[in-house]
Amino acid sequence: MGDYIKYFDQLGLENIDQVGGKNASLGELYQKLGHLEIKVPYGFATTSEAYWDFITSNKLKVPIDKLLGQLDRKNFSNLEETGAEIRELLLKAILPDKLVQAIEQGYQFMVKKFGSSFSLAVRSSATAEDLPQASFAGQQESYLNISGVDHLLESCQKCYASLFTNRAIKYREDQGFDHMKVALSVGVQLMVRADKGASGVIFTLDPDSGFDSVIHIAGVWGLGENIVQGTVNPDEFYVFKPTLKEGKLAIISHRLGSKVKTMVYADAPAVGTINLDTPVAQQEQYILSDDEVMTLSKWSLVIEEHYKCPMDLEWAKDGNSNELYIIQARPETVHSAKTDGLKITTYHLSEKSQVLCQGIGLGNKIAKGKARILNSPKEARKLKSGEVLITRLTNPDWDPILKKAAAIVTDQGGRTSHAAIVAREVGAVAVVAAGNATEVIKDGQEITVSCADGDIGLIYDGLLEWKEDAIDVDVLRQPKTKPMLILGDPQQAFKLSFYPAQGIGLMRLEFVINNSIRIHPMALKNFDQIDDWDVKNSIERLTHHYPNKEDYFIHKLAEGIATIAAAFYPKDVIVRLSDFKSNEYANLIGGKLFEPVESNPMLGFRGASRYYHERYKEGFAMECKALKMVREGMGLENVKVMVPFCRTLTEAKKVVDTMNAYGLERGVDDLQLYMMIEVPSNVILAEEFAHYFDGFSIGSNDLTQLTLGVDRDSDLLSDIFDVNDPAVRKMIRMVIASAKKTNTEVGLCGQAPSDYPEFAQFLVRHGIDSISFNPDALFKGIENINQAEEQVSKADKPKSITTPS
Numbered sequence: 001m002g003d004y005i006k007y008f009d010q011l012g013l014e015n016i017d018q019v020g021g022k023n024a025s026l027g028e029l030y031q032k033l034g035h036l037e038i039k040v041p042y043g044f045a046t047t048s049e050a051y052w053d054f055i056t057s058n059k060l061k062v063p064i065d066k067l068l069g070q071l072d073r074k075n076f077s078n079l080e081e082t083g084a085e086i087r088e089l090l091l092k093a094i095l096p097d098k099l100v101q102a103i104e105q106g107y108q109f110m111v112k113k114f115g116s117s118f119s120l121a122v123r124s125s126a127t128a129e130d131l132p133q134a135s136f137a138g139q140q141e142s143y144l145n146i147s148g149v150d151h152l153l154e155s156c157q158k159c160y161a162s163l164f165t166n167r168a169i170k171y172r173e174d175q176g177f178d179h180m181k182v183a184l185s186v187g188v189q190l191m192v193r194a195d196k197g198a199s200g201v202i203f204t205l206d207p208d209s210g211f212d213s214v215i216h217i218a219g220v221w222g223l224g225e226n227i228v229q230g231t232v233n234p235d236e237f238y239v240f241k242p243t244l245k246e247g248k249l250a251i252i253s254h255r256l257g258s259k260v261k262t263m264v265y266a267d268a269p270a271v272g273t274i275n276l277d278t279p280v281a282q283q284e285q286y287i288l289s290d291d292e293v294m295t296l297s298k299w300s301l302v303i304e305e306h307y308k309c310p311m312d313l314e315w316a317k318d319g320n321s322n323e324l325y326i327i328q329a330r331p332e333t334v335h336s337a338k339t340d341g342l343k344i345t346t347y348h349l350s351e352k353s354q355v356l357c358q359g360i361g362l363g364n365k366i367a368k369g370k371a372r373i374l375n376s377p378k379e380a381r382k383l384k385s386g387e388v389l390i391t392r393l394t395n396p397d398w399d400p401i402l403k404k405a406a407a408i409v410t411d412q413g414g415r416t417s418h419a420a421i422v423a424r425e426v427g428a429v430a431v432v433a434a435g436n437a438t439e440v441i442k443d444g445q446e447i448t449v450s451c452a453d454g455d456i457g458l459i460y461d462g463l464l465e466w467k468e469d470a471i472d473v474d475v476l477r478q479p480k481t482k483p484m485l486i487l488g489d490p491q492q493a494f495k496l497s498f499y500p501a502q503g504i505g506l507m508r509l510e511f512v513i514n515n516s517i518r519i520h521p522m523a524l525k526n527f528d529q530i531d532d533w534d535v536k537n538s539i540e541r542l543t544h545h546y547p548n549k550e551d552y553f554i555h556k557l558a559e560g561i562a563t564i565a566a567a568f569y570p571k572d573v574i575v576r577l578s579d580f581k582s583n584e585y586a587n588l589i590g591g592k593l594f595e596p597v598e599s600n601p602m603l604g605f606r607g608a609s610r611y612y613h614e615r616y617k618e619g620f621a622m623e624c625k626a627l628k629m630v631r632e633g634m635g636l637e638n639v640k641v642m643v644p645f646c647r648t649l650t651e652a653k654k655v656v657d658t659m660n661a662y663g664l665e666r667g668v669d670d671l672q673l674y675m676m677i678e679v680p681s682n683v684i685l686a687e688e689f690a691h692y693f694d695g696f697s698i699g700s701n702d703l704t705q706l707t708l709g710v711d712r713d714s715d716l717l718s719d720i721f722d723v724n725d726p727a728v729r730k731m732i733r734m735v736i737a738s739a740k741k742t743n744t745e746v747g748l749c750g751q752a753p754s755d756y757p758e759f760a761q762f763l764v765r766h767g768i769d770s771i772s773f774n775p776d777a778l779f780k781g782i783e784n785i786n787q788a789e790e791q792v793s794k795a796d797k798p799k800s801i802t803t804p805s
Helices: 013-032 048-057 061-069 079-092 097-114 149-164 166-175 225-229 241-245 290-307 377-382 396-402 418-426 490-496 509-517 521-525 533-543 549-568 617-633 649-661 680-684 700-708 726-741 757-765 775-796
Strands: 005-007 043-046 120-126 142-146 184-190 198-203 214-221 235-240 251-255 261-265 273-277 311-317 324-331 343-349 355-362 366-373 388-391 407-410 429-432 446-453 456-461 466-472 482-487 503-508 572-576 639-643 673-677 695-699 745-749 770-773
Touching (some): 005 013, 013 043, 013 120, 013 324, 043 120, 048 061, 048 097, 097 149, 120 149, 149 166, 149 184, 198 225, 214 225, 214 241, 235 241, 235 290, 235 549, 241 290, 290 311, 290 324, 355 418, 355 446, 377 396, 429 446, 503 549, 503 770, 509 549, 521 533, 521 549, 521 617, 549 572, 617 639, 639 649, 673 680, 680 700, 680 726, 695 700, 695 726, 726 745, 757 775, 770 775
Parallel strands (some): 366 388, 388 407, 482 503, 572 639
Antiparallel strands (some): 005 043, 043 184, 120 142, 198 214, 214 235, 261 273, 311 324, 343 466, 366 446
């Protein structure tokens, strides 16, 4: 019997040829990591020898070979018929007595060990599955909620038959595997009652970008099939590994999914699963507590370190015991398989048209072609190579089709759904959770699918043109002057972390406040006093799961900052405190109740003037608490804080004192404070301002505007607004000189150094420490800095003197 089954405490990765990658990995976890409190449900696995004896005793090799020999390997036109006939042969065959006895023995051992009230998960594990070079998950079938030995034997035979699903046949053809050299092992495992709890997936890197300093956890209520199929939008959590190792509360992002469906097992006498509507209260509740997220993250870190590679895991929470379990572990194969140097290709649409729909964008590319709407994999013949597949959702049955598509668009799904995972594996452009794509896009319509703008994927009408710029980062020479990025959108941070920037020279809080928070901080502070019911209902809708309304602002802002700080850790991330003008603050929910109406907001109640003023001081306290949470609670001490639009020395002192009162004290835990140089008074008194600040950042737009007295938004005066004007240059030269005199770090944020090589040369010649660019201008900016440094170096070299003989 020992040749036919092996228990998990007898298995490890060395048994991969006997029980396949999936079962070998479960044994490895159970046997070698169980003592570290990582919980893996117990079980056993049938061996490859058992499978081959099943094939031999039923004389199946010749008829299977004959059917495979008739397969149309060019167009796979008869794949469905071929697969069905082979599966029928396997299902009609008889399990050898010795195999039946071995499975019964394994079952009885589990009854003796755990009692008779358990149910089982029966999973397929091909001997060539889940290896780093061959890991398409979901090629074979799994059977859940199996009770009794007869039902178990039936499920084992179904697993054998599933070695020849249509998708598995096509996959082996694509990978060059000999069908008759791949065996199947059946894993029989105690089933976690996730139908009464929750389940999901874990990647020990960011699955979209490959950024490997985070752990990504996603999950839904009930069985995990909803997350794989993309039927629901899951909860997501990001955990930062470096501070997790230090014991910090390292959760840098919570994203609440809608989770509108919960998959459970059907009540007897029905068989299978049913998808129930999730109660609204449960939709609005996170599937995991912070403690549970941390537990799964710590387990994931241990597993990754044990396997010595990024991992793709599945987890489940038992609804009866509330215990967490790891139920699958395999090496991640998309990003970790890339061995070439870092090459970054940026895509930019040259034209725009009507946006038909949008969703979560994957792939950071652009594609175009005719839309082909398919309702099921059976309509595969309709899709021609290079067309855009539009469908409601996908599952593993779609795998043979997806490689033909120029892009994939699904109505439903999340970033860990089947469509998203396969798109990453085949390098396709994909937009998931596009809502009504199958309704608004017509079959045969020419469309363009753009995932070039961060997290959002847009589907445009028509075939649009775009530009591609390819950069080999490994050969890009880094200048002495630090090139840094200007960034506001946290969802772009992981992708941009691969760019050759030396950190973030300017993180704008306004993006996070506008897009994630959307509520005026003083409206949260004074929620109970608001009489406007429309405003109050809008706030309640967004903040209902925060008993303290202020915590909504603090936590959302902290997570936005933390995501960017984690992406560039340990490089500097200079966070500029909020710099909305009063009219912009008024556009936030509840903003009109707390903002003055000003005739010239650009020169009004903005920047530093707000932070100590009674009208906004309590709102500023929330910003400080968010920054304190990021630096102290999450351990991201690479965050520096920058004060914008600080007009006078008195104002500088008031702001610094106010920040001290709110727990952000310069010098404590190495906190550095910076100031924007935007007002002529900042330049004139730079040496005095240096007493309050560790660094300066020149805001070239405002400084140009206020030096020349020109409204930077005026079309009529656009020819006068010029950063290269001698007066502006003199201002910049003066502040750099003052910074050098006081040993104060000084940088510049703006487009000019990438647009004008001569301006970059001017900055370099006068000793600027850093220049911050928007992401699309970084590479041109680095090129200009390198050229400037070469020219300055040549100019500084002493000319050779020839002595006459």
